[in-house]
Amino acid sequence: MATVFPSEDFSVENASEKLRKAMKGLGTDEAAIIKVLASHNNEQRQEIEKMFKTMYGKDLRDDLKSELRGNFEDVVIALLDPPRVYDAKELKRAMKGAGTDEETLIEILCTRSNSQIAEIKHHYKKLYDKELEDAVSSETSGHLKRFLVSQTLGNRSEDYDIDYDLAEKDAQDLYDAGEGQFGTDESQFNKVLSLRSFPQLRATFEAYQRIADRDIMESVRRECSGNIETAYLAIIKSVKDIHTFFAECLYKSMKGAGTNDSTLIRVVVSRCEIDMMQIKDSFERVYDKELSKFIKGDCSGDYKKMLLALIGER
Structure with missing residues (x-):
């Protein structure tokens, strides 16, 4: 069950006006930005972004980037991307520069459906002029490379009759x-x-x-051992209980010293319109603590407020 829903009394003009007002003049009304973005689903946000530019001749993302900073900016911008565009960008981020974030590659490629993989590949090629398979192949090696290349093909059986x-x-x-x-x-x-x-x-x-x-x-x-163990377990855990798998991803992103904010943002943004309620239940069952309390302990300011809004803790 989702924690972010379509606004029932959706007015794209009204939502655009509220965002413009929140950023106009001195200072920024971050609470208003949180309220607008967390109370509309992704499809409605796409409409708001187009309407904002139509009404004001300015790019909503550019305005938000000029007004916001840090992790709060990152989660706000993530909310504006269509889901598979966001996945493509996250895969690119995981392979950019020195080193590779294998866990992000594993999480995305091992949990998306065939049709979602196909859409991710389309957007990756469009955004970066490179095939996703080639990118993954050049940034990984050994057994992990072969396994992740297999996932990029999106060729899993869709025959749900069990043999x-x-x-x-x-x-x-x-x-x-x-x-x-x-x-x-x-x-x-x-x-x-x-x-x-x-x-x-x-x-x-x-x-x-x-x-x-x-x-x-x-x-x-x-x-x-290592990343190939993580990859195999990602598939197995997703088959057994995908809500617990994502609860574990969230827990790992916040446990210990420091926070893996990219994972925290990605899981919250990508699952808040799908099954965040079940993920929250799994989190509390497995770790004996509410997800909201973990977020309150690890995050701060408007970033914390946005994450809490997205997981239904308004």
């Missing part, structure tokens, strides 16, 4: 590729985790439990 014989075979193949031999045949994990639908994988993991007498997540942790 239980196939599930048994795949489960045995995964066992033989890992626990059942010395060393690990990552290509077998790559094939099964990249090709099968989520319902089919759910049946496979149940069959694996019977064959191996342990959960497949435990086997992956025993057999793999």
Whole structure:
């Protein structure tokens, strides 16, 4: 269940006027900006952005960037992008400059549907004049590279009828590729985790439990390490309980010293119109603390207020 909804009494002109007023003259009314952006869904924000330029001959993003700073600016600008455009930009950010943010690549590419991957690829090519597959291939290596390239193809089965014989075979193949031999045949994990639908994988993991007498997540942790372990587990966790997967992403972004603000912003922005209520419930169940209290402890000022508004804590 979402925490951000379409405004029922939507007036694109009125919303544009409120944003203009919030930025006009000396000072900025950040509370008004939060109220407008958090009380409209993404589709309505696209209309507001167009109307703002029509009414005032100015670019809404440019005005916001000139008035805002830091993480608050980042979350506000993120809210203006269509979801798959935002994904494309986040993938680019993860591969920009020295080093690569593999966890962002894993989170996005392992949790989006075939149609969403196709849309991300379209926008990535349009924005950066480069194929996403080529970018991922040039910025990663080894087993992780092969696994993420498979995800960029967006070729997962969409046949949601479960083939239980196939599930048994795949489960045995995964066992033989890992626990059942010395060393690990990552290509077998790559094939099964990249090709099968989520319902089919759910049946496979149940069959694996019977064959191996342990959960497949435990086997992956025993057999793999580093980023490829993280990538395999991202698929497995998403199949088992995607709300808990994103709750874990949020927890990791805020635990310990410092905050991974890009992950915190991305998960909140990308899930607030989909299933943030379930993610909040999972967060509290797993970590015995409300998500809002974590945000209040790790964030401050208008940035904190915007995140709280987006998770339904207005």
